[in-house]
Amino acid sequence: MREAFRDALLRRAHERTVVLTADVGFDVLEPLAGCLGDRFINAGVAEQNMIGVAAGLAARGFEVWVYGIASFTYARAFEQLRNDLGFLGHAVRVVGNGGGYGYGVMGPTHHALDDYGTLLAIPDFAVYVPAFASDIDALVARAAASAVPCYLRLARAEADEPTAPPFAAWRRLCAGVETSVITIGPLAASYARAFERLAPERRPSLWSVGELPLGTLPPELLAEIAQGRSVLVAEEHVAQGGLAMQVAYACARAGANIARFETAHARHRFDRYGSQAWLRARDGLDAARIVERCVG
């Protein structure tokens, strides 16, 4: 997705666009550097300073994008993100590459499993999570237009993406029966592929969320819940502060009574490591396990 991000930003770049990177983006961001000249800044391995500098630049009227490895960008610089962006309302766009288990066997320091839950605790922070590479253009446009600081969680796109409908905060990728699966990020693409192979009478419905905090729940989803369906929320994020908690909260506020509420989520574990696919399977987030939980 990082190439799609670079290309989307290249198409949108203007004289007030500034990009800061925390010394990452080799072999990807060079065209941006060429396009932006002195407005492309390698801020070095210093994420805290990068966010503070970004706030200063935003205060001077620039459209600022900061780019880094997701886990380092939001966790190391949390106080700068909260105080210097959130408290002050500077609409800096924070782009974290490798959201969730994107860095796989690189190990736990490189996993971003608590990113959007953490950032959504900051006042006025918006989060955008693409499910498909084709979402990036629309999300870069939304982030560029954002009046508040925002976080764009980039991940590795699925190799075999189905044709995606245009980006929306909520998208029903397939209609189905009995269970409503709600997910976020590229897991949606992998589940869509797996659900396609199920007979229509056994297929769960599949919802993809692309924007947090959650807005109003879509009427079609509320109708599914009203039919007494189970809801299964799956996410490459820990349970605390995650999508499932937000869905449950939104349902409670909407007066929607869920017959059966289930979750699949990432866990910080420190015994064995592996690829993103292996880690997803370990946590029961892979498509096979989700299908099994929905249809047995």
Place this chain on the structure above:
Amino acid sequence: MHFESGVGHIGGNLSALDALLVLHHEFLRPHDLFVLSKGHAAGALYVVQWTLGIRSDDELATFHRDDTALPAHPPARAPQTPFASGSLGHGCSLAAGSALGLRLRREPGQVYVLTSDGEWEEGSTWEALIFAAHHRLANLTILIDRNGLQGFGTTASVASLDSLAEKIAGFDVEVRVVDGHDPRAIRTALIAPSERPRVIVLETVKGHGIAFMEDRLEWHYRPLTRELYELALEALEKTP
């Protein structure tokens, strides 16, 4: 103000006051920017802004009270304080970004930031210094209130950086060390041009101007009692 509100931090406000006065009265122009990185000196900043007529007596009287716009550290989204500081180690990055922004826009203006000396224990402050030096932000001036006392000890006893000026001079910046209570010395340092970022180490005394507070650790946090407040007023009245 501090007495009436029952608030501490007066020692570090008094050590910074002379530099804040010179800077605001003689140097800051509308296109310049000041960032108070040592946010606990907000009281001194509010008072200096009062001397410039941009804050009223009534406003100052609300300092640190319920429903005030003047909390103990600079507030967010307020016209007179561009950044909400108070957590140490933020101001130099914010100032560096602001200075870079001015340069990219080819706009005039100097960005000044005042840090404490204890604040140089924060790694992010050094990150900002590296950045400012590397980008040769000649429109950035970092002032350091070197009063030698922090929250729970002397800077020398907690985490010695002596000599701080020499360490900073290891970077590609212009360093000057001046008496932070001598307006002429402060002025001379602020006038001196440079093609590199400037760092002015202000040798100061915590609690400056009130004999019983001077260079005493407890006046980092301790609020004034009525007795000590009256003693301080008496001492000030006797000061020529």
